[in-house]
Amino acid sequence: MQEHWKDDQPIYRQLQDKVVDLILEGVFNEGEAVPSVRQIAVEYRINHLTVSKAYQQLVDDGLLVKKRGIGMFVIEGARGQLLANEREKFLRVELPQVLKRVKQLGISNEQIIKIMTESAQEEV
Amino acid sequence: MQEHWKDDQPIYRQLQDKVVDLILEGVFNEGEAVPSVRQIAVEYRINHLTVSKAYQQLVDDGLLVKKRGIGMFVIEGARGQLLANEREKFLRVELPQVLKRVKQLGISNEQIIKIMTESAQEEV
Amino acid sequence: MQEHWKDDQPIYRQLQDKVVDLILEGVFNEGEAVPSVRQIAVEYRINHLTVSKAYQQLVDDGLLVKKRGIGMFVIEGARGQLLANEREKFLRVELPQVLKRVKQLGISNEQIIKIMTESAQEEV
Amino acid sequence: MQEHWKDDQPIYRQLQDKVVDLILEGVFNEGEAVPSVRQIAVEYRINHLTVSKAYQQLVDDGLLVKKRGIGMFVIEGARGQLLANEREKFLRVELPQVLKRVKQLGISNEQIIKIMTESAQEEV
DNA sequence: GTGGTCTAGACCACT
DNA sequence: GTGGTCTAGACCACA
Numbered sequence: 001m002q003e004h005w006k007d008d009q010p011i012y013r014q015l016q017d018k019v020v021d022l023i024l025e026g027v028f029n030e031g032e033a034v035p036s037v038r039q040i041a042v043e044y045r046i047n048h049l050t051v052s053k054a055y056q057q058l059v060d061d062g063l064l065v066k067k068r069g070i071g072m073f074v075i076e077g078a079r080g081q082l083l084a085n086e087r088e089k090f091l092r093v094e095l096p097q098v099l100k101r102v103k104q105l106g107i108s109n110e111q112i113i114k115i116m117t118e119s120a121q122e123e124v
Numbered sequence: 125m126q127e128h129w130k131d132d133q134p135i136y137r138q139l140q141d142k143v144v145d146l147i148l149e150g151v152f153n154e155g156e157a158v159p160s161v162r163q164i165a166v167e168y169r170i171n172h173l174t175v176s177k178a179y180q181q182l183v184d185d186g187l188l189v190k191k192r193g194i195g196m197f198v199i200e201g202a203r204g205q206l207l208a209n210e211r212e213k214f215l216r217v218e219l220p221q222v223l224k225r226v227k228q229l230g231i232s233n234e235q236i237i238k239i240m241t242e243s244a245q246e247e248v
Numbered sequence: 249m250q251e252h253w254k255d256d257q258p259i260y261r262q263l264q265d266k267v268v269d270l271i272l273e274g275v276f277n278e279g280e281a282v283p284s285v286r287q288i289a290v291e292y293r294i295n296h297l298t299v300s301k302a303y304q305q306l307v308d309d310g311l312l313v314k315k316r317g318i319g320m321f322v323i324e325g326a327r328g329q330l331l332a333n334e335r336e337k338f339l340r341v342e343l344p345q346v347l348k349r350v351k352q353l354g355i356s357n358e359q360i361i362k363i364m365t366e367s368a369q370e371e372v
Numbered sequence: 373m374q375e376h377w378k379d380d381q382p383i384y385r386q387l388q389d390k391v392v393d394l395i396l397e398g399v400f401n402e403g404e405a406v407p408s409v410r411q412i413a414v415e416y417r418i419n420h421l422t423v424s425k426a427y428q429q430l431v432d433d434g435l436l437v438k439k440r441g442i443g444m445f446v447i448e449g450a451r452g453q454l455l456a457n458e459r460e461k462f463l464r465v466e467l468p469q470v471l472k473r474v475k476q477l478g479i480s481n482e483q484i485i486k487i488m489t490e491s492a493q494e495e496v
Numbered sequence: 497g498t499g500g501t502c503t504a505g506a507c508c509a510c511t
Numbered sequence: 512g513t514g515g516t517c518t519a520g521a522c523c524a525c526a
Binding site: 134135136170171173174177191192193194 | 500501502503504505509510511
């Protein structure tokens with residue numbers, strides 16, 4: 001692993017987003033433990049307080065639970081909840097912004113659709 | 125004009141983005157002067173240093189030129205250059221991220237396309 | 249250290265040049281931290297904003313990296329890159345100007361060469 | 373003629389330097405008139421006050437004289453005086469700086485001498 | 497501890 | 512009038 005952190009966002013936030021991604025992608029499964037704070041801290045060469053902060057946010061978001069003396073676990077149902085929330089947010093906030101930008105740049109919807117379908121076929 | 129600033133980004137950055145938008149939309153035309161630093165400062169109730177910072181960035185980006193003792197001007201060709209750059213960036217960086225997110229959230233391309241075309245019709 | 253600033257150039261620019269010199273001379277080594285913004289500010293009795301401006305330029309120039317919450321570091325390879333760039337710039341831009349000036353003032357090349365060799369011997 | 377002014381130096385100063393150059397190169401001869409303030413102002417598209425300032429500096433430097441109602445003239449002996457002054461300044465101030473920079477960049481004197489002699493031959 | 501941002505007000509040079 | 516620079520001091524987020 002590299003320690004490549006973007007400079008325009010706090011490390012703890014980037015870490016937090018990464019964990020969310022890993023849950024969504026099913027790398028971290030519901031009911032299973034996530035890597036320990038220290039493990040992450042060593043592996044990524046960051047302060048353990050920073051890792052703690054990221055995890056704490058995820059606990060507050062209702063995605064992780066802390067079991068004292070054992071570790072942090074992905075909550076049952078976390079993935080489904082995440083999917084619903086993120087989907088709603090995407091459709092309500094992110095997509096309109098993207099569409100606005102497309103229009104501002106004078107890109108035609110056809111071009112976007114073309115790229116989307118091509119990109120979808122590559123995956124096959 | 126309002127003085128409504130988002131809290132998650134520095135004011136000078138938001139101002140900078142706003143100027144870019146206004147150039148893209150043709151409100152600020154090539155060869156013409158942009159409002160003076162102090163004018164903006166008064167109008168938006170912010171420090172002139174903050175405005176200066178935003179403008180300076182735009183000079184560095186090659187969108188504005190400073191004419192000593194006169195003011196700041198939109199460079200000739202700025203709009204075209206902006207459009208080309210932003211388009212390229214959008215197609216190369218932003219769009220793939222969006223598509224990745226769409227896929228991650230399990231949203232179908234059909235649904236996206238449906239929203240896009242509906243949104244396009246609203247504009248008519 | 250003195251706080252002797254020339255009057256014909258902004259302080260932040262002089263500071264910037266000084267840091268470049270110190271990197272070239274190997275006083276600030278690659279991968280190491282440079283003095284903190286506030287440390288410089290106190291030592292030289294200047295505002296921290298002024299120091300920040302100088303450092304920011306160096307970040308933009310690709311000589312320093314910011315590590316969030318830790319400090320600013322000299323980028324790996326900065327010295328070599330600097331040497332190459334400055335050499336190229338010197339030979340392409342500055343030297344021709346000097347030669348033009350020498351010719352304009354009607355100074356013979358022999359005289360220049362004489363001074364150069366003398367100056368070189370003094371160093372021995 | 374273009375109106376290409378560098379941004380890091382006042383226009384009046386650049387203009388002033390240009391006149392000095394033209395006197396040194398014998399384009400403006402001793403006893404002859406220099407172009408009128410208005411002529412310059414129109415040709416270079418700058419404010420006549422800016423031109424005036426440049427000329428005034430040259431009067432203060434003892435290079436030009438103003439003849440009321442007629443124009444500005446290059447003083448007799450101006451070229452010789454300029455040559456002497458600039459030569460002295462060059463040898464005392466500028467040359468040492470250049471040599472220091474050469475040394476800092478690790479460029480050998482031989483290389484400089486080579487370029488000098490080559491450049492001299494091109495002129496033949 | 498680190499750097500980033502902002503303010504309010506001052507002074508400067510240039511046009 | 513224009514922008515540039517600087518100060519002194521404040522508050523913030525990050526590690």
